[in-house]
Amino acid sequence: MAALFPPSANAVFRAVVIAIVVAVTVVICAPMIYIRTPYASDAEDPVPQPIEFDHRHHFRDDGIDCVYCHETVETQASAGLPSTAKCMGCHSQIWLTSPEVEPLRASWTAQTPIAWRRVNAVPAFVYFHHGVHIQAGVQCVECHGHVENMPRVYRANNLTMNFCMDCHRKRQGSRAITRLTTCTTCHR
Numbered sequence: 001m002a003a004l005f006p007p008s009a010n011a012v013f014r015a016v017v018i019a020i021v022v023a024v025t026v027v028i029c030a031p032m033i034y035i036r037t038p039y040a041s042d043a044e045d046p047v048p049q050p051i052e053f054d055h056r057h058h059f060r061d062d063g064i065d066c067v068y069c070h071e072t073v074e075t076q077a078s079a080g081l082p083s084t085a086k087c088m089g090c091h092s093q094i095w096l097t098s099p100e101v102e103p104l105r106a107s108w109t110a111q112t113p114i115a116w117r118r119v120n121a122v123p124a125f126v127y128f129h130h131g132v133h134i135q136a137g138v139q140c141v142e143c144h145g146h147v148e149n150m151p152r153v154y155r156a157n158n159l160t161m162n163f164c165m166d167c168h169r170k171r172q173g174s175r176a177i178t179r180l181t182t183c184t185t186c187h188r
């Protein structure tokens with residue numbers, strides 16, 4: 001009687017087992033890897049804004065300091081966005097006829113604020129404070145990337161818990177370890 005399993009059966013069986021293990025690993029790991037890439041979260045996608053405001057021109061070319069427009073960044077939790085009046089401080093004099101600046105003039109005439117769209121945000125259950133970081137010498141670029149080179153602002157880093165913790169762990173050498181890493185530092 002012919003053997004039920006030919007001599008190659010063991011090899012075939014092994015190959016099938018390996019294929020299944022690989023398939024299961026890929027199915028489980030691929031989404032875990034994907035979710036950590038910028039693609040999954042729209043990070044690095046420029047956010048369209050009501051006015052084509054360009055940081056490159058205003059900061060790099062015109063030398064306006066970040067804090068001139070983001071007034072409360074050094075002292076308060078939120079960095080703050082400039083009012084229409086602040087923009088008009090210059091644009092009532094310059095680029096008066098430019099169509100790009102038209103929505104700004106419309107906002108000024110109608111006395112309605114510009115509806116800038118948020119780029120960076122943490123969930124409401126996370127406590128974040130800009131002032132503490134700026135005063136500790138942390139630079140904008142460490143969290144926001146090179147905004148001064150962005151024609152349209154995009155999220156340079158996913159503001160995940162790991163992102164925050166990576167830096168806090170590195171810096172804790174010179175700081176009280178408990179203050180920076182306990183859960184209640186960021187979740188109150």
Ligand code: HEC
Nearest residue numbers: 051052053054057061062064082086087090095100101104
């Ligand atoms: C300190 C003066 C100053 C302030 C404040 C200012 N701008 Fe400008 N803006 C300029 C100058 C100068 C230009 C000419 C652009 C260049 O340098 O190429 C310009 C150009 C622009 C343009 C044309 C497109 C571009 O970027 O070249 C837009 C739109 C604009 N500004 C919007 C704004 C908005 C919105 C605000 C407020 C958030 C603002 N500006 C605040 C000086 C200013």
Ligand code: HEC
Nearest residue numbers: 053058059064065066069116118119120140144147148153
């Ligand atoms: C002339 C005013 C002006 C200056 C100077 C300026 N900004 Fe802004 N910034 C704005 C405006 C208006 C917005 C909202 C529109 C946008 O996102 O482009 C903004 C948006 C941002 C955002 C995204 C906000 C969000 O929703 O998450 C970041 C981050 C930022 N700025 C950082 C900087 C940094 C860093 C500098 C200095 C290198 C700087 N800005 C200089 C006016 C300014």
Ligand code: HEC
Nearest residue numbers: 066070073078079080081120121122128133138139140143
């Ligand atoms: C330690 C990381 C970190 C640093 C450093 C930092 N930011 Fe932010 N920024 C954030 C986070 C996180 C948010 C979202 C905050 C939220 O959702 O409440 C944010 C939001 C913003 C916003 C939009 C919302 C708001 O707070 O008004 C602006 C504008 C901004 N940052 C500008 C700046 C500027 C300018 C600097 C440098 C002077 C800076 N940031 C430095 C992490 C940082």
Ligand code: HEC
Nearest residue numbers: 127128129132136138142159163164167168171175185186
């Ligand atoms: C690049 C480094 C860096 C990153 C990224 C960073 N932090 Fe911090 N953070 C610091 C430093 C440094 C301090 C300490 C300030 C001190 O002790 O004076 C601090 C302090 C804090 C504090 C304490 C504030 C207080 O009132 O005592 C909170 C809350 C905080 N960070 C939240 C966050 C959150 C949330 C994120 C992520 C969105 C974040 N941090 C990302 C460097 C960082």
Ligand code: HEC
Nearest residue numbers: 122123126159160161164165168180181182183185186187
């Ligand atoms: C340095 C700030 C910081 C500290 C310290 C911190 N977290 Fe978070 N945590 C965050 C941020 C930021 C998010 C939001 C992440 C996001 O939106 O992707 C978050 C999200 C969470 C979530 C929601 C689930 C998730 O992953 O989005 C849980 C649960 C959580 N943290 C628990 C903890 C616990 C437990 C500790 C103490 C071991 C802790 N956190 C310490 C910043 C912090």
